[in-house]
Amino acid sequence: MPELAAKTDTVYGASQAPSATLSSATPSAPARDFYIDRLRAVMTALVVLHHTAITYGASGGWFWNELKPSGTLSSLLLTMFVATNQAYFMGFFFLLAGYFTPSSLERKGYGQFLLDRFLRLGLPLLAFGLLLGPLTTGIVNAATGDGFWPCIQYLWNHREFINGPLWFAQALLIFSLAYCAWRAIFGMPLAGARRSPKPVPGYGWWLLSAVGTAVGALAIREFVPVGKNVFGLQLGYFAGYIFLFAVGIAARRHDWLRQLSWRNVRPWLRTLIIAFPAMPIGIAVARAFHSGGKADFSGGLSWPAILYAFWEPFVAWALIGAWLLLFRKYMNQPSPLWDWLNRRAYAVYIIHPPILVSISLALWHWTAPALIKFGVTGVLTCTACWLLSDPLVRIPGVRSIV
Template identity: 40%
Template sequence: MASTPAPAPTQRNAGIDLVRVLMTMLVILHDTAIVYGGSGGWFWRQEPNASNPLLVMFNAVNQSYFMGLFFLLAGYYTPASFDRKGGGRYLADRWIRLGLPLLAFFFVLFPLTVAIADATGWEDLLRRWGQGIVGGTHGPGPLWFALALLIFAHAYALLRRAGAFPPGGRTAAALPRPWTLLLAMIGIGLVAFAVRLVIPVGHEVLWLQLGYFPGYILLFLAGIAAAPHRLLERIALRTALPWLAVAVLAIATLPVVIVVHGAAGGFEGGWNGNALYYALWEPFVATGVILKLFAWATVPARRLGPLGRWCAANAFGAFIVHPPVVVALSRGAATMPAAPWVKFVGVSAAACIGAFVVAAALRAIPGVRRVL
């Protein structure tokens, strides 16, 4: 596959920073869509689950690639971080950057979000929040991603110590050939189908939906392999466009399959045609969208202005704090006389702004910037 020349080893890619910002905003839109009839689990809803076909489609397409892209980037930056810090410092840094936010969400922000969803006023909110911290239900929320990355980081460190990832070994100097990529997409879809026979989508093991993890693991490993030659920053547009066309065609089949084969079994898993279709559909969509995003991001002229740099600095913090922001705004909009899709647009925009502002305020606290 064609690719552009490798960037300088120390050059930071503004386009990739911009992709991280856009994907963080997409996470916020994704969760807001659940409030108004999309599909998935969330803290509070105005409309029934999966009651809006357009938002269900929106969530399905997002799910096919956006978290996988985060895992790809995490793998991409792992070897350099490990080489620079060494195994002990690398793992210690992972616990600071991932473990502390995970604990903060688990014990503080999760009870806060639940309290916002259920409270009838400020006093009730504070009471419920306090009770939730002390003895309520806790969970990682979207920080399941941090939990997974901690597991991946420890696995990488162990395998690196065992010699499975020698410096300069098992790396990709060029993108896979089309047939190799196609076989990988089919293979990972079949593995996901097999996993979902046992653990369907929507079922969690230690807060992790393992039905999605075959793709996440593959993309994390792909990021590691691509890192030494900065391969994600060399994807040419002419390479990405055919795969984007495949992704668009795959997306177009989803509503047809839902309508025509709606009674052929659950998409979430099981020995049926719908589950097999969905497991294969995801990598075909993800490959085209991810390649196109990196081809767009790594245009040499791509730059970040002051606002873009501010957003990039606060993206991880916005990812962490967005659940209470989304729930507070959507509950506040519940009594407004507007159609659900209008509220989705308005609340999504306000939540994106609010989450980034809250993250920036937290990062202004001494010591917090070391974590966020």
């Protein structure tokens, strides 16, 4: 597909052809890392389902909550689904974005690279904050009887900027600027930069990084708990995001993604089996022993907050490693369907809020169990988002951004 060929370097982590040196060393390697593109599309669908789960009773912030979090089985299951996603999938996006950042900067130079980042990240962020965010809020207000246009007028009059899920673009733009500054300050040349393959770090390094990330998250959450936004960013999660973006950069330089093996990941899968139940057990204990059945997992140094901070990286490292290995083995071949899905993934990420909210509101009065509504709404929203993204990515000018 010609339009796909023009999108090999994206903010969303699309793959590029391997270097000539690497290709000569591994002649059987594919021309593109297709599996990374596939992962991008799957993680995008998970983002849509993540917000669908919050709509129907999982904990979390979203434009429209048909059901509030409760002690019902469906609410707890959806909350665990959301918590598991949150533990790794946005950090996974940052890792993949970091993986392609060095080569993009070295190929384009500072000026072109930053211009590209502002176009590909800044313009969608502005479009969402000024148009799609207010539109989504207005749709909810209209459905609940408060009026569409009064809401839009209020947001405009009060200069409310709603970044919604485009906080990711905002954060990635900041990370890209920081990386450029770091390269410039430490005098690392852009021209002639080479990979220096090194073995994937061992279990001890992974363990130390998980503990360090958890401690960093606890330190941040002491001042900015989970759920509190600072300039539209939930800084409570940024210890993991920053670390994984840096890991992506290092993985590119040292060729870690191609060297990653089950020997590296298998110990973390065993760790996952032990660590994963700790969160539902913790939630159950908190509900049983804390006043009102509530405990603060969001910040401070209470045992629930410590449990949550450590649970995230111990779950994330295993899931990220497993996704990479499974997709590298089974999803690394050309596929027209996957190419179609991959090319529209970034557009889906941008436009999914008003579509999800509209579909869930259309089904508001449908009497069905929460899990059934979650499944139906999630499938309808994913289908609608990809179909509506198709003409969007064909519009001249727009297609060079999304």
